[in-house]
Amino acid sequence: MNAHLLIQAVVLGLLAGGVYALMASGLTLIFGVMRVVNVAHAAMILTAAYVSWVLFTTFGLDPIASILVVMPAFFVGGALGQRFVLRHLGDRDMTLTVLVSFGIAIILEGLQGSIWSSNFQAINTSYAQSSFAIGDVYVPLVRLIAAGAALVVLGGLFLLLTRSNLGRAIRATTQDPRTAALVGVNVEQVTIIAFAIGVSVAAAGGPLLGVLFSFYPATQWLWIGKLLAIVVLGGMGSLRGTFVAAMILGLAEQIAAVYLPLDWAPLVFLMVLFGVLIVRPQGLFGSVARESL
Amino acid sequence: MNMRKQFPIVALALFLVLPVFVHEGFYLDLLLFTFMYAAMSVGWDIMGGYAGYVSLGTVGFFGLGSYAAGLLVVHAGIPVFVSAPFIGILTGILGAGLGWVSLRVRGTSFVIVTLTFASVAQFLMLNLRGITAGSSGLLLPLLNLPADQVILPFYYSMLALLVAAILVSLAIRRSKFGLGLIAIREEEGKADGSGVNTSLYKILAFAISVSFAGAAGAIHAQYLNTITPDSEFELVITLTVIIMALVGGRGTVWGPVLGAFIIQPLSVYLIYLAPSGIAGQLHLVGLGVILVLVVMFLPNGIIPTWDAWRNARRRPPKVDVPGTTLPEVAS
Amino acid sequence: MTAAPTAAAEVEAAARDSSTSLAVAGITKSFGGIQALTDASLSVTKGTITALIGPNGSGKTTMFNCITGFYQPEQGQIYVSGVPIVGKRPSDIVHLGLMRTFQVTRIFRRMTVLENMIVPIRQLTFRSLFTAAIKGHEQERAESLLEFFGILKLRDQPAGSLSFGQQKLLELAAALMADPEIVMLDEPAGGLNPVMIEKVADHVKELNARGVTFLIIEHNMGFVMNLCDPIIVMHRGTVIAQGSPGAVRDDPIVLDAYLGD
Numbered sequence: 001m002n003a004h005l006l007i008q009a010v011v012l013g014l015l016a017g018g019v020y021a022l023m024a025s026g027l028t029l030i031f032g033v034m035r036v037v038n039v040a041h042a043a044m045i046l047t048a049a050y051v052s053w054v055l056f057t058t059f060g061l062d063p064i065a066s067i068l069v070v071m072p073a074f075f076v077g078g079a080l081g082q083r084f085v086l087r088h089l090g091d092r093d094m095t096l097t098v099l100v101s102f103g104i105a106i107i108l109e110g111l112q113g114s115i116w117s118s119n120f121q122a123i124n125t126s127y128a129q130s131s132f133a134i135g136d137v138y139v140p141l142v143r144l145i146a147a148g149a150a151l152v153v154l155g156g157l158f159l160l161l162t163r164s165n166l167g168r169a170i171r172a173t174t175q176d177p178r179t180a181a182l183v184g185v186n187v188e189q190v191t192i193i194a195f196a197i198g199v200s201v202a203a204a205g206g207p208l209l210g211v212l213f214s215f216y217p218a219t220q221w222l223w224i225g226k227l228l229a230i231v232v233l234g235g236m237g238s239l240r241g242t243f244v245a246a247m248i249l250g251l252a253e254q255i256a257a258v259y260l261p262l263d264w265a266p267l268v269f270l271m272v273l274f275g276v277l278i279v280r281p282q283g284l285f286g287s288v289a290r291e292s293l
Numbered sequence: 294m295n296m297r298k299q300f301p302i303v304a305l306a307l308f309l310v311l312p313v314f315v316h317e318g319f320y321l322d323l324l325l326f327t328f329m330y331a332a333m334s335v336g337w338d339i340m341g342g343y344a345g346y347v348s349l350g351t352v353g354f355f356g357l358g359s360y361a362a363g364l365l366v367v368h369a370g371i372p373v374f375v376s377a378p379f380i381g382i383l384t385g386i387l388g389a390g391l392g393w394v395s396l397r398v399r400g401t402s403f404v405i406v407t408l409t410f411a412s413v414a415q416f417l418m419l420n421l422r423g424i425t426a427g428s429s430g431l432l433l434p435l436l437n438l439p440a441d442q443v444i445l446p447f448y449y450s451m452l453a454l455l456v457a458a459i460l461v462s463l464a465i466r467r468s469k470f471g472l473g474l475i476a477i478r479e480e481e482g483k484a485d486g487s488g489v490n491t492s493l494y495k496i497l498a499f500a501i502s503v504s505f506a507g508a509a510g511a512i513h514a515q516y517l518n519t520i521t522p523d524s525e526f527e528l529v530i531t532l533t534v535i536i537m538a539l540v541g542g543r544g545t546v547w548g549p550v551l552g553a554f555i556i557q558p559l560s561v562y563l564i565y566l567a568p569s570g571i572a573g574q575l576h577l578v579g580l581g582v583i584l585v586l587v588v589m590f591l592p593n594g595i596i597p598t599w600d601a602w603r604n605a606r607r608r609p610p611k612v613d614v615p616g617t618t619l620p621e622v623a624s
Numbered sequence: 625m626t627a628a629p630t631a632a633a634e635v636e637a638a639a640r641d642s643s644t645s646l647a648v649a650g651i652t653k654s655f656g657g658i659q660a661l662t663d664a665s666l667s668v669t670k671g672t673i674t675a676l677i678g679p680n681g682s683g684k685t686t687m688f689n690c691i692t693g694f695y696q697p698e699q700g701q702i703y704v705s706g707v708p709i710v711g712k713r714p715s716d717i718v719h720l721g722l723m724r725t726f727q728v729t730r731i732f733r734r735m736t737v738l739e740n741m742i743v744p745i746r747q748l749t750f751r752s753l754f755t756a757a758i759k760g761h762e763q764e765r766a767e768s769l770l771e772f773f774g775i776l777k778l779r780d781q782p783a784g785s786l787s788f789g790q791q792k793l794l795e796l797a798a799a800l801m802a803d804p805e806i807v808m809l810d811e812p813a814g815g816l817n818p819v820m821i822e823k824v825a826d827h828v829k830e831l832n833a834r835g836v837t838f839l840i841i842e843h844n845m846g847f848v849m850n851l852c853d854p855i856i857v858m859h860r861g862t863v864i865a866q867g868s869p870g871a872v873r874d875d876p877i878v879l880d881a882y883l884g885d
Contacts, residue, residue, distance in 0.1 A: 037401050039349070039408065085589070095347045096588050098404055099535065102349060103584035106532055110577030118574065217574075221528065222416075225409040232405065263420050270413050274394055277406065281398045469742065470753040472735075476743045479732040486692060488718035488745035488802050 002258075004136050009254040011137050017250025018147035019212065021243045022154055023205035023223075024230040026198035029157075032174035032237035033194040034086075036097045040105035041202055042223035047108050048074060048206025049215055050116055053123050063123050063207035064149050070203040071153075078199030082192045105220060112217040123210035146208045153204045154243070157197070161239065170194045174237050222266055229269035233276050235286025244284060301459075301547070308452055312445055321444050323561060325516075328451035329509050331553035333530075334537040335458040335546070336505030341535070342544035343471060344498050345478030346396070350407030351534050353414040354384050354503040356525035358510030360418055363431045363520050374450055377511040384507025385500040392496035415526035430521040433514060447516045454512070455550070458505050462546045465501070474498055475544070506534075532580050533560060539587050542594030551595060556583075630866060632665045632700065639703040645670045645806045645837045646722070651690055651700030651710075653683075660686040661697065662861040668806070673828060673838040675852035677845075679882055682858040684841045685727065688810055692724050693717045705805060719747060721805035727814065727841075729791045733784030737775065737794055740783050741766035746802040762801075769797045773827065789820045796827070806837045813844040825851050849873070857881065 027041045038044075048070045055061040055069065086097060112118075131140040161167035169190045172180035181187050209215060209223075230249055234241025249269055256268045276283055308328075312321060333351060341347045358380045365371040395406035418425050425431055436443055465471040473494050476484035485491050514520050537556045542548025560580065567575040591598060632650030639647035646668040653661040661683045668674045676684050689695040691702055693714035702709050704720045723744070732740050742757050770776040773793040778786060783794060792812065799807055812828075813821045825847060828838055842848050848855065848869075855872045857865040859881040865872055872878055 031401075035401075037404055039404070085585075095341075095345060096592055098347060098349075099539070099588050100585050102532070102535075103581045103588065106528070106577050106581035106584070110574045110579075110581060113574030114571045114578065117571075218528075221408075221412050225412045228405050228409060232402075236401070266416060267413070270409055273405070273409060277394050277402050281402060464754070467756050468754050469745070469757045472739060472743055472757045473745070473753075475735065476732055479734060480730055482694065482714075483726075483730040483732070484743065485714040486694070486718065486724060487743050487798070488715050488723075488748075489743065490713070490715040490748060492713070493748075 005258050006255070008137050009258050010251060011139060012143065013251035013254035014247060015139075015143045015147040015250075016212075016254065017247035018150045018154075019205065019208050020226070020230060020250050021246035022150035022208065023202065024227045024234075024242045024246055025154060025157060025239055026200070026202035026205075027227050028231045028234065028237055028239060028242045029170075029201070030195055030198035031231065033170060033191050034097070036094055036101070037228070038198070039098060039101040039224065040108065041227060042220040043105040043108040044074065044199055044202045045206045045209055045223065046112060046215060046217065046220050048203035049123070049210035050112055050121070050206075052207035052210050053116075053121055056123050056125070063125060063211050064145060066207050067149060067153070067204045070206060071200045074203035075196045075200035078196035079192055081199075082195040086195070105224075109217040109220060118216050118218065120214045120216050121210070122214040123207070125211060142211050146212055150205070150208060153201060157201060158239070160197075166190075166193065170197075225273075226266065226269045229273040229276075231283075232273055233283050235283030238283070238285040241283055241285030305456065312448060316441060318444060321448050323558065325444070325448045325451045327553050327557040328448075328455040329513065330533055330537055330557055331550045332451070332455040332458040333506045333509050334534045334541075334549035334553055335455070335462050336502045337534050338502075338538045338543060338545075338549045339462060339465060339474075340495075340499050340502040342538060342542075342548070343465065343474040343478065344495055345544075346403050346495060346499070347535070348407040348499070348502070349404060349531060349535075350391075350411045351503070351506050352526050352528060352530040353407070353411035354388065354506040355510035355513070355530055356411075356418060356522070357387070357414050358384050358507030359514040359520055359525040360425060360431065360510075361507075362511030363433055363514040364424070366433050366515065367431065373511045373515040374446060377450070377454075377508045380511045381504040381508035385504035387507075388503035389496050389500040392499040396495040396499065397492045411526065411528070411531065415522050418526065419522040425522075428521060428523070430519045430524075431514075433518050433520070435518060436515070447512060450512050451509070454505065454508055459546060459550065461501065465498075466546055470494065470497070478544070529577060529580065532577075532584065533557075536580060536584050536587065539584070539594055540591070542596035542598075545594070545596045548594050548596045630665055630667060630863075632663060635665045635667050636701070638667060639701075640706040642706075643670050644668070644703070645705060646691065646839065647703040648687070648691065649701050649703070651687075651697035651702065653686055653690055653695055653697045660861055661690065663700070664858070664862050665700075666856050666863050666866065668837060668839050669854075670805075670837050671832070671835065672854065673832050673840065673852045675848045675855040676839060676841045676858065677843070677848060677855060678858035678864075681860075682881075683861040684858055685810060686861075687858065688724060688808055688841065691717075691808065692722065715745075718744070718802060718804075721746075721803075722808065723799040723802055723804040723806070724808035725792075725795045725799055725810055725812065727810040729788070729795050731783045731786075731791055731795055731798070733782065735783055736780050737770065737783050737786070738763075738766060738779040740794060741770065741798050741801055744798055744802040746804075766801060769800055773797045774823075789816050792816065792820075792824075796824070800831070800836075804836065806839065807831075809838065809840045809842075811841055811843065813842055813847045821847060 023045055027038055030036070030038045051070055052063045052066040055066045056063055086100065125142065131138050161170060169180070169185045172183065172185055173187055173190050177187050230245045231242055233249065234245030249272060252268050252272070253265045257265050315321065333355070337348065337351055361380050361383070362373040362376050365376050366373060391406055391410060395402040419427055436446070473484065473489045476487065476489055477491050477494060481491055510525065517524060533556065537552035538549040539552070540556060541550065541552025563579045564572050564576050635647050635649040638644050639649065644667050648664060648666050650663045650665050651661055652663060664683065664687060676687065678684055686695065690697045693709065693712055693716070697710060704717060704722050707720055709717050709720065732743065738758065742762060767776060767779065770779055773796065775790055775793050778790065783791065786794060796812065812824050816824065821844065828851060832838060840852060853868055854866055855869055856863055857872060857878050864881060865875050865878050
């Protein structure tokens with residue numbers, strides 16, 4: 001066992017984990033307030049990636065900088081979508097919301113393919129190829145920057161949720177909407193805003209995905225599988241859990257890549273997903289599925 | 294009421310003799326795919342409509358069934374028409390296994406597992422190159438039939454699959470098992486508290502539900518002759534199956550069938566209309582939009598909505614039971 | 625005669641007696657930071673109509689939910705007809721002969737009244753699953769139960785369209801379909817007018833005479849005092865008294881619990 005390879009894998013894994021955590025945090029947030037799996041989450045991330053790609057190739061806007069563009073744009077889009085579409089479904093049936101989410105994922109995939117073709121895309125910035133070395137370990141610059149950007153956004157999200165009134169309201173709604181309403185939280189509004197935040201944070205992950213990985217519309221299904229594995233491992237609705245799980249899975253993926261052929265890395269996520277569901281469905285930090293009577 | 298019972302039998306008779314009069318491959322192909330999707334949709338509805346648990350993994354079972362049948366043909370010479378029923382059963386067993394993982398708790402595990410399962414299945418077929426020849430595809434030998442007849446076994450086997458699916462769905466709908474499934478959809482906790490072992494019921498329903506997808510995949514493999522992970526695991530297949538059940542009416546036996554006969558021609562027409570380069574992509578958009586619109590504006594589907602509308606017009610007189618003088622609960 | 629509560633150990637010892645329908649031995653249940661049940665014990669003797677009373681928040685419904693398998697207590701054990709049931713799923717407990725109704729009636733609103741009656745299952749057999757739902761013995765039994773409660777005329781109506789009182793009767797009738805030995809009623813008199821309450825009490829008495837044991841949560845003291853013996857009193861998550869109506873009524877501990885809150 002090559003210690004050098006292992007250390008390299010750990011470094012890469014942690015860096016990847018940070019980006020994964022960002023991509024998955026919106027998903028867990030949305031589930032927390034709406035109790036619905038946003039099947040379209042990866043599609044939204046990819047849409048942001050495509051937008052970032054357009055901005056890069058047309059205006060030369062650095063993808064990291066484009067985060068500042070896509071986040072507000074998707075926030076507004078998410079808020080409107082919740083307000084006018086999703087809100088009306090939640091009353092009836094969780095399954096209907098999942099179906100709409102599925103439909104939106106498909107629509108986004110089709111639009112991406114129509115507008116930008118279904119060929120591989122990637123955002124190749126000037127620093128995409130450079131890396132620096134710490135001792136024996138190579139750290140690709142772009143991964144470091146991406147992880148840094150991810151941590152900044154995650155940090156902002158964390159502060160929002162723990163220090164602000166809105167954050168308190170969101171956490172209360174996640175725990176128990178009825179009790180939250182009793183203490184004066186406007187659950188409807190909070191849900192709209194939380195969903196918009198979730199979508200916006202997902203959008204932040206788009207440009208990062210674009211610089212780190214090549215993508216095409218149908219990759220959303222591989223991505224949603226990874227993100228779901230993260231969220232389930234961490235515990236649906238728990239941001240802390242998502243972060244920890246993302247790190248664990250990022251590490252596991254890189255370490256597995258040392259021993260397995262590269263193609264098989266996604267299988268790690270899926271095995272973890274199934275394992276968690278069998279052994280401990282609530283994940284690391286989730287509470288036991290609330291008995292609803 | 295008689296109309297409703299006779300119509301399917303007449304239709305079946307018509308479909309049985311149709312190939313005698315209609316020889317154009319286009320129409321037989323269209324019908325064959327309609328039968329196939331209808332069968333899968335009826336199967337989907339057993340889980341998604343009766344029990345209310347929406348599966349997003351249909352194509353995973355379809356594709357695995359396809360590859361299983363393809364491999365049996367290539368390596369063991371077993372024709373798909375023989376292996377299809379057994380593949381259906383094996384698919385059911387696989388579904389039971391997945392159900393065991395995801396259905397013992399309530400909630401979202403099921404959606405997550407079915408969605409990721411389809412991805413895993415495709416991934417495996419793509420990467421187990423030694424067995425499946427990966428993305429270059431698996432080549433099945435052609436059937437030994439004259440060109441104008443070669444479509445017939447597929448036409449009739451898909452029709453048979455549809456009939457089987459309908460019969461199973463009817464049997465379930467009328468049985469205590471089916472009533473239990475509907476109870477699960479209505480109030481799962483109460484169902485459990487009424488003695489319905491909800492885990493067992495759900496797992497069984499899912500196993501039955503996916504077996505039709507597996508069998509359909511098996512026949513499909515031979516029909517295409519060359520199967521690839523892309524062709525057999527297209528997500529649009531899951532999407533189509535779901536839309537058909539929703540449009541026609543979730544939770545009914547005939548709803549998915551009606552939905553198939555509406556959506557399949559529409560879907561083919563959409564592809565025909567779209568500019569060729571991006572036909573596939575626009576097809577996705579079109580179907581996605583249809584799904585969203587149906588869920589938002591016609592969530593119950595055509596048949597239940599029609600029934601409700603008809604029943605509203607001849608509402609039965611309210612029955613008064615002495616002693617219960619509190620106001621009626623709104624239905 | 626004092627109304628002394630039974631300790632967990634005593635309950636354990638008697639749990640498997642044939643005269644004990646239901647035994648709860650020292651169960652504890654908390655939610656987040658809230659302790660809903662603390663070392664609560666009680667036993668129900670076969671053939672009785674036992675009441676479970678107590679001020680709001682005393683843990684009565686939590687007790688019900690633990691007994692019926694909807695919650696798992698963190699400590700302690702529960703015996704239904706001598707069989708330990710902690711960890712079993714609700715449907716398994718039904719198969720042991722225990723059924724319950726809910727405080728806010730839970731029926732299958734979009735099914736017909738008759739279909740509601742057919743859902744409950746006492747025993748899972750292959751044949752019972754795949755034969756037609758509504759026919760034969762089961763249909764007769766369902767219809768005779770509906771008749772017993774006076775709602776047979778409603779058999780083909782969607783259950784959601786019934787009045788509140790009718791729904792309560794339906795829920796009770798459906799609970800009896802599985803031929804239970806023990807029936808647990810959660811506030812059967814709640815929301816009903818006096819005529820209806822009388823009717824429910826009569827039905828309970830008649831069923832009890834036919835051998836059904838009852839455990840009833842109820843706030844309506846008139847209903848309880850006239851119908852039930854013994855009476856179990858809960859307060860703040862534990863059982864504080866158990867005895868005949870007279871003993872409980874006079875017990876200073878009980879009075880304190882109700883007035884003190």
